[in-house]
Amino acid sequence: MGMYAILFERNLIKIAIGITLLEASANLFLIVLGYRTGGSIPVFTLAGEVRSMVLPTPQALTLTAIVIGLATSALLLSLIMLLYRHYGTLDVREIRRLRG
Amino acid sequence: MLDKVYSGFGYWDVFIWLLFFAISAALVLFVRSMGRNDYKEGTDQDEIFYGSNPVPEDGADMGVPAASAYWGFVEALKPYYNALIDIHSGIASDYVGYFVLTVAIVAVLVLL
C-alpha cells in the first residue's frame, strides 16, 4: 500500500504519507516477531501470575525505529514546505530541475 | 618501503616510472631551450596562431565551450545517449521505481 503511494502518486504530501505507511508496516512487523502464544506483558512486577512472556527485545528495537521514523518524517515534511516555497508546486513530475 | 608490488601476474615499480618521467622531462626542457629569445614582446611576433584570423580581444570568444566538447563521440552514440538521458528523468518516484525493480529482479534470480 505504501509502496503504491510512493510510486504512483503525484502529490508530494501523498508520497510522504506513503513513506510513513511503509515505516509503520516495518515497525509492526518487528513487534509481531516477539509474540509468543498466550504470553503476557514482559514486565516482572506487573504481570501477575506468569507462564510465558512476550519478548521485550523487539519492543526495544521497534521503539528505536519509531523514533528514527519520526525524525525522518519531520525532516521530510519541512523539506516539502521549503520545496513548495521555492517551486510553487507540489507535483513530483514538475520538480525536476536537476536532470540528465 | 621502496619495493616493488607483486601482483599475481607481474610487478609494478614506482621508481622506474618516475625515472622515465624525469628523463623525458629533461628531453623536453632541452628541446624547449633551443628556441630563440630575441623576439619583440607586444607586437605581432608574440601573438598565438589563430588560423590566420584576427585574434579576439576577450578570451571568451575563443575556444570551444564545454558543452560541445566530444561532439563527435556523442553524435555517434546518439541512440544510446537519448535512451540514457530519458532514464535520468529527474522525477523522484521513478527513482524509487528503479530501486523496487532491482529488488524484484535480484530476488527472483536468487530465489530460483
Next chain:
Amino acid sequence: MNWQIHLPALVLAVPLLGAFASPVAGLGGRATRNAWMIFISVLTTAVCIMLWQKVIAGGTAVYVMGAEAWNITLPSGLSWPVRIILEVDAFSAFMAVVGSIAALAGAFFSLRFMDRFTGLEKFSALYFLLVTGMLGMQLTGDLFNFFVFLEIASVASFGLIAFWRDRPEAVEASFKYMIISTISAMFILIAVGFFYGRYNAVNIAAVARMLQMGYAEKIALVFLVVSLAMKCGAVPMHMWTPDAYAEAPAGVTCLLVAVSQASLYGLFRVCFSLYGASLGSTVVPWTIIVMGVLSMFIGVTMAVIQKEIKRLMAYHSVSQIGYILMALGVGLLALRDPQAMADYGFTAMKGGIFHIINYTMYKGLLFLTAGAVFYSAGSRNLNELGGLARVMPQTTFMFVIAAAAIAGLPPFNGFVSKLLIYQSTFAVYPLLAVAALVTSVLTLASFVKVFQTAFLGPAKKTYENVTEVPASMLLGMSLLTIVIIALTLFPGWTLSHLVEPAAKALVDQAGYISAVMGGGL
C-alpha cells in the same frame, strides 16, 4: 595502557561529543567554533589511527557496551551475546582511518568555504553527527546498531545537503535523496527483522554462526545487498548521486564520499562475514559484478556530457564505485574455492580495497578543488569558466594530481589498484577487464575536458579579479594531496600493511565469529 581498550568506544564518543557541544562552542563566536571543529576532527583522526595500530598489533578488537568489563561478550551461562558489541577487525579499522582523514580534510576546507552561510554551529553539529554515523557503521558488530547508525548518518546528510536553503536545487536534491534513502532503510529494517525472527539474535557473529540458508535468509540477503548498494551509488539506483553530491557544500561532499564507503563496508561485511561460505549459488557475486560493470559504464558515459563541474565528478563517483564492486564481487566469487582464491581472488580483493582508499582520497580532493573554483570564480558551469590556471596555481596543481590519479595514469596510485583489478578480473572473464579499460579511457577523456575548459585556455575578462583560495582551504586540500603522493610513492608498504590485513580479515569468517563467540573472556 589500560585506557587503550576503550578505544572503539572513544572513536564513537569523540565526534558525538563534538556534535553536541558545537552549539555551546559557537556561543563564543567564530574563532571558538572553528577551533572546536578542528580540535574534534584532529582528535577523531588520532583516535582512529591508534585504534588501527591496536588492531594490527593485537587482532580483532571487541568492545561490549554496558557490560561490567569491556570484553565479556557471552555473559555467564548464556551461549549467545546479549549486548551491543563493537567489533573492529582490520577492515573496519582501515575504513575508519580512511573516513576520518576525509572528514579532517573536509573540516579544514569548510572553515572558510562556509563563510557566506549563517547558522554555522548547526553545520558543525550536523557534520560531526555525520562523522559519528559513518564511524559507527564501520565499527559495529550488530545488525540493528548498523541500521541505527545508518539512519543517523542519513538524517545528518539530509540536513547538510539542503544546507543551502535558498537554492531550490539543493532542497530538491536532498528531498530525492531522502525519499529513496528512507525506503531502503525500511528494507534493511525488514531484513534485520527477518534475522531476529529466525535466530533470536541481531549480533552479526551470532547470526553468522547459526545461519542456514532458507527462503527468508535469501530474501533478507537480497534486501540488504540492493539497499546497501543503493546507498553507495550503484546503477540503477544511482540517480540521487549527481544531485546530492553537486548541491551539497564542497566540504560536505568530501565527507559524503566517505559515508558511501561506509555503506560499501556494510555490504561487504554482510556478504563476507555474515553469509560467507553459506552463500550457496553464485548468483549474488555475479549480481554484484554486473552492477559494478553497469555502474562503471553508465557513470562515465553520463559524465562525458555534463556541463556542471560537480555533477560531472559525481557521475565519476558512480563509475569508481563500479570498479570496487566488480573487484570485490570477483573476490566473493572465489570465496568458496581456495585455489581460485590464491590465483586471482585475493588479488582482486587487494585491488578493490586499495581502490577504496585511493578513491576516497582523490575523489575528496577533486570535490574540494571544484569547491575552491566555485568559491573563487563564483560559477560551477563549465561553459562559463576558463583560464583559471593563471590565477589559481596551487588549486590547478592539486587538480592535476587528482585527475591523473583517478584516470589511472602511471605512476599514480590509481594505476596500481586498477592494475590489480584488471589482471584479476581478466582471469575470471575477459570482457570485464575490457569494460574496465574502456571506462578508464573515458574517465581520462572527461577529466581532460574539465581541465581544458576550467583551467587552461585564454584568460576571460569576467575572471580577471579571481584570486587563489584562502590558506585553510588550501591546507585541507593539501592534506589529501600529501596522502595521495604518499600512496603513490609507497604502494608496497601500503599494500602489505594496510590492505592485506584488511583483505585477510574479510575472508576469514571463522576468525570474525570466534572473536565474539569463542574468545570472549
